[in-house]
Amino acid sequence: MAGIIDVQDLKFTYSGQQRPALDGVSLSIPAGKWVAVVGHNGSGKSTLAKNILGLLEPESGSVEVAGMRLTADSVWDIRAEVGIVFQNPDNQFVGATVADDVAFGLENRAVPRPEMLQRVDGALAAVGMTAFKNREPAHLSGGQKQRVAIAGVVAQRPQILILDEATSMLDPAGRRDVMSLIHNLKTQLNLTVLSITHDLEEAASADQIIVLDNGKIVRSGTPETIFAHGSQVAEWGLDVPYSEDLKERLAAAGLQMPLTYTDEERLADYLWTLNSTK
Amino acid sequence: MSKMILGRYIPGDSFIHRLDPRTKLLATFYYIAIVFLANNWVSYLFLALATLAIIPLARVSFRFFLRGLLPVLFLIVFTVLIQIFFTTGGQVYWHWGWFTLSSAGLINAAYIFIRLVLIIFMSTLLTLTTPSLSLADAVESLLKPLAAIKFPVTEVALMLSIALRFVPTLMDQTSKTMNAQRARGVDFGSGGLVKQVKSIVPLFIPLFVSAFAMADDLATAMEARGYKDGYGRTRYRVLHYGRGDLLTLVVMAVLTLGLVLLRK
Numbered sequence: 001m002a003g004i005i006d007v008q009d010l011k012f013t014y015s016g017q018q019r020p021a022l023d024g025v026s027l028s029i030p031a032g033k034w035v036a037v038v039g040h041n042g043s044g045k046s047t048l049a050k051n052i053l054g055l056l057e058p059e060s061g062s063v064e065v066a067g068m069r070l071t072a073d074s075v076w077d078i079r080a081e082v083g084i085v086f087q088n089p090d091n092q093f094v095g096a097t098v099a100d101d102v103a104f105g106l107e108n109r110a111v112p113r114p115e116m117l118q119r120v121d122g123a124l125a126a127v128g129m130t131a132f133k134n135r136e137p138a139h140l141s142g143g144q145k146q147r148v149a150i151a152g153v154v155a156q157r158p159q160i161l162i163l164d165e166a167t168s169m170l171d172p173a174g175r176r177d178v179m180s181l182i183h184n185l186k187t188q189l190n191l192t193v194l195s196i197t198h199d200l201e202e203a204a205s206a207d208q209i210i211v212l213d214n215g216k217i218v219r220s221g222t223p224e225t226i227f228a229h230g231s232q233v234a235e236w237g238l239d240v241p242y243s244e245d246l247k248e249r250l251a252a253a254g255l256q257m258p259l260t261y262t263d264e265e266r267l268a269d270y271l272w273t274l275n276s277t278k
Numbered sequence: 279m280s281k282m283i284l285g286r287y288i289p290g291d292s293f294i295h296r297l298d299p300r301t302k303l304l305a306t307f308y309y310i311a312i313v314f315l316a317n318n319w320v321s322y323l324f325l326a327l328a329t330l331a332i333i334p335l336a337r338v339s340f341r342f343f344l345r346g347l348l349p350v351l352f353l354i355v356f357t358v359l360i361q362i363f364f365t366t367g368g369q370v371y372w373h374w375g376w377f378t379l380s381s382a383g384l385i386n387a388a389y390i391f392i393r394l395v396l397i398i399f400m401s402t403l404l405t406l407t408t409p410s411l412s413l414a415d416a417v418e419s420l421l422k423p424l425a426a427i428k429f430p431v432t433e434v435a436l437m438l439s440i441a442l443r444f445v446p447t448l449m450d451q452t453s454k455t456m457n458a459q460r461a462r463g464v465d466f467g468s469g470g471l472v473k474q475v476k477s478i479v480p481l482f483i484p485l486f487v488s489a490f491a492m493a494d495d496l497a498t499a500m501e502a503r504g505y506k507d508g509y510g511r512t513r514y515r516v517l518h519y520g521r522g523d524l525l526t527l528v529v530m531a532v533l534t535l536g537l538v539l540l541r542k
Contacts, residue, residue, distance in 0.1 A: 103514030
């Protein structure tokens with residue numbers, strides 16, 4: 001297969017649980033794409049990410065990342081190609097200062113110190129945190145800590161970035177800020193992004209959305225086709241977009257509405273031309 | 279509360295601040311050892327003058343040094359009183375039961391007082407000018423030879439630095455939990471001892487649970503970022519001895535020589 005991440009028939013059960021957290025998941029993510037994985041809490045989203053990184057060991061099925069099949073021998077090489085940003089900004093900050101934290105992944109991979117200094121500075125500049133280089137995490141906001149986590153990924157220079165609900169603990173401003181940063185970095189560094197999210201805006205900006213429910217993929221498609229299911233997306237663990245909610249109510253009132261997903265602006269355009277074209 | 283645990287580091291860029299933390303740590307220990315060489319007025323005067331000459335180099339207000347005495351004030355007063363009343367020798371001024379006020383007692387008490395104050399000034403100088411992270415680095419570097427006998431120096435150092443890094447996070451968590459429990463009617467810091475201890479229980483259980491969850495998350499994040507063990511890692515933070523460290527060595531040598539010559 002051609003994807004940079006290929007998952008075949010993946011099955012995983014947490015110890016002490018009857019029901020598998022992942023039950024025969026297969027997916028292929030093409031290089032350079034942004035794929036969002038959505039679903040309720042407990043649908044298996046985060047478990048999927050941890051299986052791809054070899055942080056959890058699959059019961060059956062196979063995982064292939066950047067051309068390497070995931071095994072006990074290849075797991076460290078795979079982790080070098082995948083950067084991950086987790087949900088809680090505090091619980092992934094290892095270093096005692098910003099620069100130390102960015103350097104942590106490089107220290108682990110025994111990058112020579114002169115190169116490390118360069119890469120840390122470069123990564124901090126890329127996320128706009130140079131001024132905070134020697135700060136301690138206690139003096140940073142949640143959004144700033146997530147920027148530092150992203151800088152750690154940038155310094156590592158992976159091909160793939162996984163966001164495990166990376167913006168869910170941030171306020172709306174911090175969330176937008178971090179998302180626009182990731183969008184910029186994706187183009188600059190030619191990353192493939194796998195984002196696990198509840199956030200609708202984040203999912204809407206993806207190339208593809210995969211809906212997980214009870215450890216199974218129940219839907220997969222572009223944001224337009226997924227959001228066209230209207231209020232059903234709420235059942236998949238996403239908030240219904242305001243424009244879709246409005247569209248559904250207007251359709252129920254007897255107006256003819258477009259069947260594909262429309263954002264607020266396009267819906268407004270549609271509505272104000274609706275009666276004039278007739 | 280967090281101030282107490284994190285030490286009293288005062289940021290600055292003085293000569294003392296720029297010294298290698300290993301130098302400062304070793305020099306402080308060495309100083310504490312040679313203080314005991316002084317045994318007459320001249321040697322104590324020499325030591326006190328030298329110490330008072332070193333302190334301004336840190337460019338930190340002298341207030342902070344006096345404040346450093348407060349936590350041990352009781353110990354100083356107690357030790358001095360014991361010296362005054364229980365040392366015998368020389369001329370006796372006053373006598374009552376076991377208590378004796380003698381010239382030897384007064385002199386000894388004065389010596390002990392100076393000794394304690396000087397030791398505390400010097401260790402305060404260390405903590406005022408050295409962030410705890412640098413001290414952890416210094417300890418790691420000084421323990422390095424122990425790696426030869428399979429002592430996990432790098433692991434211990436990483437543990438130390440993570441522990442320091444998580445102190446404010448845990449403090450934050452504590453105050454959040456306290457507020458959450460207060461909102462549910464728990465009354466901290468009032469009532470008898472038993473009641474106060476009881477009110478701590480609903481604080482500690484959630485705190486432990488969240489600390490374990492935090493540790494689990496952190497371990498996952500560390501593993502995802504390629505952490506295997508302490509071996510084969512390179513270091514971002516390195517320590518370098520400079521000219522100031524050599525100078526410190528000279529100062530310590532002069533101090534030792536002076537004390538040896540001036541003591542009886």
